[in-house]
Amino acid sequence: xxxxxxxxxxxxxxxxxxxxxxxxxxxxxxxxxxxxxxxxxxxxxxxxxxxxxxxxxxxxxxxxxxxxxxxxxxxxxxxxxxxxxxxxxxxxxxxxxxxxxxxxxxxxxxxxxxxxxxxxxxxxxxxxxxxxxxxxxxxxxxxxxxxxxxxxxxxxxxxxxxxxxxxxxxxxxxxxxxxxxxxxxxxxxxxxxxxxxxxxxxxxxxxxxxxxxxxxxxxxxxxxxxxxxxxxxxxxxxxxxxxxxxxxxxxxxxxxxxxxxxxxxxxxxxxxxxxxxxxxxxxxxxxxxxxxxxxxxxxxxxxxxxxxxxxxxxxxxxxxxxxxxxxxxxxxxxxxxxxxxxxxxxxxxxxxxxxxxxxxxxxxxxxxxxxxxxxxxxxxxxxxxxxxxxxxxxxxxxxxxxxxxxxxxxxxxxxxxxxxxxxxxxxxxxxxxxxxxxxxxxxxxxxxxxxxxxxxxxxxx
Amino acid sequence: xxxxxxxxxxxxxxxxxxxxxxxxxxxxxxxxxxxxxxxxxxxxxxxxxxxxxxxxxxxxxxxxxxxxxxxxxxxxxxxxxxxxxxxxxxxxxxxxxxxxxxxxxxxxxxxxxxxxxxxxxxxxxxxxxxxxxxxxxxxxxxxxxxxxxxxxxxxxxxxxxxxxxxxxxxxxxxxxxxxxxxxxxxxxxxxxxxxxxxxxxxxxxxxxxxxxxxxxxxxxxxxxxxxxxxxxxxxxxxxxxxxxxxxxxxxxxxxxxxxxxxxxxxxxxxxxxxxxxxxxxxxxxxxxxxxxxxxxxxxxxxxxxxxxxxxxxxxxxxxxxxxxxxxxxx
Numbered sequence: 001x002x003x004x005x006x007x008x009x010x011x012x013x014x015x016x017x018x019x020x021x022x023x024x025x026x027x028x029x030x031x032x033x034x035x036x037x038x039x040x041x042x043x044x045x046x047x048x049x050x051x052x053x054x055x056x057x058x059x060x061x062x063x064x065x066x067x068x069x070x071x072x073x074x075x076x077x078x079x080x081x082x083x084x085x086x087x088x089x090x091x092x093x094x095x096x097x098x099x100x101x102x103x104x105x106x107x108x109x110x111x112x113x114x115x116x117x118x119x120x121x122x123x124x125x126x127x128x129x130x131x132x133x134x135x136x137x138x139x140x141x142x143x144x145x146x147x148x149x150x151x152x153x154x155x156x157x158x159x160x161x162x163x164x165x166x167x168x169x170x171x172x173x174x175x176x177x178x179x180x181x182x183x184x185x186x187x188x189x190x191x192x193x194x195x196x197x198x199x200x201x202x203x204x205x206x207x208x209x210x211x212x213x214x215x216x217x218x219x220x221x222x223x224x225x226x227x228x229x230x231x232x233x234x235x236x237x238x239x240x241x242x243x244x245x246x247x248x249x250x251x252x253x254x255x256x257x258x259x260x261x262x263x264x265x266x267x268x269x270x271x272x273x274x275x276x277x278x279x280x281x282x283x284x285x286x287x288x289x290x291x292x293x294x295x296x297x298x299x300x301x302x303x304x305x306x307x308x309x310x311x312x313x314x315x316x317x318x319x320x321x322x323x324x325x326x327x328x329x330x331x332x333x334x335x336x337x338x339x340x341x342x343x344x345x346x347x348x349x350x351x352x353x354x355x356x357x358x359x360x361x362x363x364x365x366x367x368x369x370x371x372x373x374x375x376x377x378x379x380x381x382x383x384x385x386x387x388x389x390x391x392x393x394x395x396x397x398x399x400x401x402x403x404x405x406x407x408x409x410x411x412x413x414x415x416x417x418x419x420x421x422x423x424x425x426x427x428x429x430x431x432x433x434x435x436x437x438x439x440x441x442x443x444x445x446x447x448x449x450x451x452x453x454x455x456x457x458x459x460x461x
Numbered sequence: 462x463x464x465x466x467x468x469x470x471x472x473x474x475x476x477x478x479x480x481x482x483x484x485x486x487x488x489x490x491x492x493x494x495x496x497x498x499x500x501x502x503x504x505x506x507x508x509x510x511x512x513x514x515x516x517x518x519x520x521x522x523x524x525x526x527x528x529x530x531x532x533x534x535x536x537x538x539x540x541x542x543x544x545x546x547x548x549x550x551x552x553x554x555x556x557x558x559x560x561x562x563x564x565x566x567x568x569x570x571x572x573x574x575x576x577x578x579x580x581x582x583x584x585x586x587x588x589x590x591x592x593x594x595x596x597x598x599x600x601x602x603x604x605x606x607x608x609x610x611x612x613x614x615x616x617x618x619x620x621x622x623x624x625x626x627x628x629x630x631x632x633x634x635x636x637x638x639x640x641x642x643x644x645x646x647x648x649x650x651x652x653x654x655x656x657x658x659x660x661x662x663x664x665x666x667x668x669x670x671x672x673x674x675x676x677x678x679x680x681x682x683x684x685x686x687x688x689x690x691x692x693x694x695x696x697x698x699x700x701x702x703x704x705x706x707x708x709x710x711x712x713x714x715x716x717x718x719x720x721x722x723x724x725x726x727x728x729x730x731x732x733x734x735x736x737x738x739x740x741x742x743x744x745x746x747x748x749x750x751x752x753x754x755x756x757x758x759x760x761x762x763x764x765x766x767x768x769x770x771x772x773x774x775x776x777x778x779x780x781x782x783x784x785x786x787x788x789x790x791x
Contacts, residue, residue: 061561067514068557072550074524078539079546082606085539089532090751094759097529100522101766108518109773112511113780120780132773165752397540403610407547414551418558425565 002401005393008080011408013378015072017371018415022066024370027141027186028193029059030134033114035220037127047213047435054213054437055197057429060115065422067108069415080404084385084395091157091164091172092147099143107136138186145185149178151386152377153246164389176246180239181377187232188373191333192366194224199363200430202356213434215350218359222340222349229333236330237293243380244294244302247387250380252305253316254323255290256280260307263299265290270324273316278306280320314382318375325372329365336362464756468530469739469746471763475526477728479519480588481632481721486513488633490556490581491626493574495652501645502574503564504785508640510560511781515774517557529759533604533749534739541599541606542591545613549587556580582626589625593618596671596678596735598742617670624663628724631656631705635717640785653709653716661702664727668695671734675742678734691733698726 033055040048074096077085113121113129121129156171157164166172201218204211244251252258256273257265258280267289271280291298305313336358343352381387385395486509496502509516527535539546559577566573590613597617600608634653638646672679682691705719739746750756 061565064514064558064561067517068554071517071521071553071557074521074528075539075546075550077528078524078535079543082536082540085528086532086536089528089530089535090755093525093529093532093751094755094762096525097522097759098762100518100525101762101770104518104521105515105766105770105774108515109770109777111514112777116511117780163752166754166758169754169758397536397543398606399540399543400610403543407543410547410551414554418554421562421566422558425562429565 002405004399004401004404005396007401007404007408008396008399009392011404011411012076012080014408015069015076015411015415017374018419019066019069019073020370020374021367022062022069023137023140024189024192024367025062025196026059026066027137027189028191028196029055029062030130030137031190032193032197032220033059034127034130034134037123037130041123041127047216050213050435050437051217054429054432054434056115057437058426061422061426061429063107063111065419068418072411078397079407080397080399081385081395082397084390087164087390088151088386091154091166092150094169095143095147095150095173099140099147103136103140103143106139107133110136141186141189142182145182146173146175146178149181150175152181152381153177154386154389159389177239177242180235180242183235184232184239184373187228187235188366188370190224191228191232192370194221194228195333195359195362195364195366197221198225198359199361200434202359202363203430204434205350206353206356206360209350211433211435213437217434218356219349222337222344222359225333226337226340229330229337233330233334236327240294241296247380248303249305249308249312250314250319250377251294252303252308253314253319253380254376255294255302256283256316256320257290257302257304258306258316259304260302261290261304262301263291264288265294265300265302267293268320271320273320275313275316280316311383314380318379322372322375322379326369326376329369329372332362332365333369462757464753464760465747465750467760468526468750468756469737472523472526472530473732475519475522477725479516479523480728481724482516482519483513484629484724485509485632485636485717486516487556487581487585488629488631489637490577490633491585491630492633492637492649492652493578493581496645496648499570504641504645505637506560506563506577508637508785512777513557513560515777517553520553530751530756531739531746531749532751534744534746537599537601537604537606537740537744538595541608542594542613544610545587545591545594549584549591552580552583552587554580556584581629585626585629586622589622590614590618592625592731593621593667595741596621596731597674599740601740601743617667617674620663620667620670624660624667627656627660627663628720628727631660631720632717632724635720638712638716639714642784650709654706657702657706657709660723664698664702664723668730677742681734694726694730694733698723698730701726 033052036048036052036055039045040052110129110132113126114133117129118126150172153176155175156166156168158167159165197217198221201214201221204214205218208214240251253273256268256271258273258278264287266285266287268280269284269286271283273280288298290302291300294300294302305316336355339355339358340349343349343355349355383391383393385392489505489509492505493502496505524535527538555576557580559573559580563570563573563577593615594613597615599606600612631653634649634656637649638653641649672682681687701719701723705716705723708715708719735741737745737747739749
């Protein structure tokens with residue numbers, strides 16, 4: 001009745017989806033905090049310090065939730081995917097070990113100094129700690145995306161008596177899809193953070209357009225979006241070409257192409273890919289555009305899903321739509337970047353209400369785009385857990401379905417509580433006026449007796 | 462080079478680092494129910510707030526490292542311990558977010574205090590139960606786990622759970638006795654005294670039961686000439702427990718150090734009992750290891766990074782040394 005494979009996959013997807021949200025924000029916020037602290041030390045403008053203190057509270061909450069949901073992930077490979085762990089351990093395990101050694105300890109070791117240490121170590125050592133945390137988040141992205149990419153496009157290995165033996169560590173780490181995936185994900189994290197910052201800045205500007213701190217954060221975020229949104233579209237395009245080369249079935253499913261075509265392939269804008277019928281129903285197409293986008297030529301070949309054995313096909317209905325959600329949001333991101341340039345040109349960046357409202361609505365757009373993109377790439381890898389090497393159906397632990405159902409229910413309840421409350425605290429921290437973030441916490445404590453928190457004390461000038 | 466042996470020792474080191482470092486963090490959570498004052502609870506938490514995250518990273522190194530170096534052991538143990546691992550992880554989730562949430566919440570501080578205490582106690586108990594079940598052995602046939610979902614519960618594993626909970630509480634008390642003063646310190650000393658007796662009793666029972674669980678375990682300790690070489694371990698442990706009993710009453714810094722030493726000797730004894738088995742009673746670490754080129758690739762990273770990690774971890778401890786002041790970090 002209960003299929004243990006489906007249950008284990010739902011549990012992994014659920015815990016992973018929650019986890020991925022927090023590092024996406026902390027990768028970007030760590031770099032943003034580093035820039036803010038550097039600006040403060042360079043200019044001596046206390047507004048940057050206020051912004052630093054404003055965002056570090058949000059960073060601390062998001063980081064804490066990222067850590068605890070991440071520990072869950074590091075053990076779930078074994079609890080639910082024992083045969084996968086046994087097979088992949090010698091290859092992916094070392095990449096994760098490098099992640100722990102080079103990134104997790106670095107982040108955790110300097111996080112305490114970053115959050116609580118400004119008065120104890122002084123600004124120079126403190127900004128070093130901030131930099132270490134920021135670098136740590138990027139090292140972490142490097143290794144985990146290398147591991148993830150290897151599962152998508154395995155390279156540098158041989159199979160000997162049922163075990164994977166590595167022949168070239170360089171080829172394992174820098175496997176074919178890794179550079180594209182890393183660029184795409186790091187840009188996604190930066191864009192996600194930029195949209196969160198822009199949304200918060202916009203919210204404060206809509207209340208008071210004279211708010212200096214809100215102006216600075218909104219303007220900084222809009223510059224980031226203006227630079228990164230077009231870059232992300234280029235990175236995404238290159239990633240797509242790479243996927244077409246190594247995982248053609250995934251591209252076919254993403255685009256809803258069931259029949260192979262050589263040249264003049266249309267782009268299916270919308271439609272309903274029907275796996276059972278083997279075709280995309282109600283397709284709205286633009287002629288030739290498919291060839292141009294996917295192969296950058298007019299006569300490139302695009303293999304259709306029907307060319308692959310039925311048991312090797314990923315689910316096109318999900319992929320087609322998850323991909324379109326991501327691309328649609330990317331288009332809106334480009335649009336707001338253009339809008340902000342226009343407003344800057346007219347010197348109305350801080351007065352333009354429609355732009356602020358647009359930015360506010362787009363605040364969570366990065367998270368949605370990341371989740372949609374992640375569904376696209378991971379569902380697109382199916383039915384394989386390691387592409388071409390191990391099927392997901394063979395990867396699950398021999399745990400009773402009742403135990404998995406129980407743990408899945410427990411994760412639902414626990415994550416709903418913990419991350420629901422955490423999100424509420426983050427939203428509350430975002431509503432505080434960023435100009436007042438540097439006030440001595442003990443004064444506030446005495447003033448309203450609320451347990452107001454400030455992570456770093458006001459420095460003595 | 463014997464990479465397999467090097468890595469089993471390194472993994473053992475990572476697990477020991479986790480047990481002692483997160484041990485005193487968890488111990489502070491275990492002590493929470495004994496202190497009702499909000500202000501003191503804030504101090505207790507602040508005594509570890511800047512360092513707990515680094516401490517818990519050793520858990521990821523232990524798990525991730527086992528996955529990389531002894532994947533078969535990782536796969537078998539996680540499957541056999543499905544329920545206690547998941548329960549431990551959920552407990553760690555609640556207890557981990559409590560560090561931030563406690564100070565963010567205006568009206569629900571007590572809820573997060575509860576989450577912190579319950580999460581710490583449950584996580585420690587699960588770790589202890591898994592330790593016990595691990596020593597008792599995993600039911601394996603042809604390289605597959607064939608036992609039941611609740612095999613890990615037994616009188617022995619419950620004793621081990623109790624030993625770990627009280628051991629962590631003592632580590633936590635030892636840490637706090639260094640970090641706080643005044644009435645709170647006095648209270649911690651009062652809690653620690655019965656804990657010492659409880660821990661001594663637990664250690665004695667668990668040690669003796671272990672030698673009866675499996676004839677090989679008993680032989681390891683009682684056969685000649687082993688008994689002559691190994692006898693100092695229990696003898697020194699007994700001596701340390703007496704010293705701890707006295708230190709708890711008046712010393713500030715030695716309580717933590719002695720408790721740590723007792724943990725080290727107990728861990729050493731555990732290792733001596735089980736060596737070379739990584740999944741008792743049959744799978745040795747050599748049967749479960751990754752190929753040598755995986756182990757050597759990782760060893761390069763470990764040799765480069767571990768000294769650096771120990772260096773900046775020491776630096777973080779140095780920055781936050783001394784007594785917790787009233788203002789706290791938060």
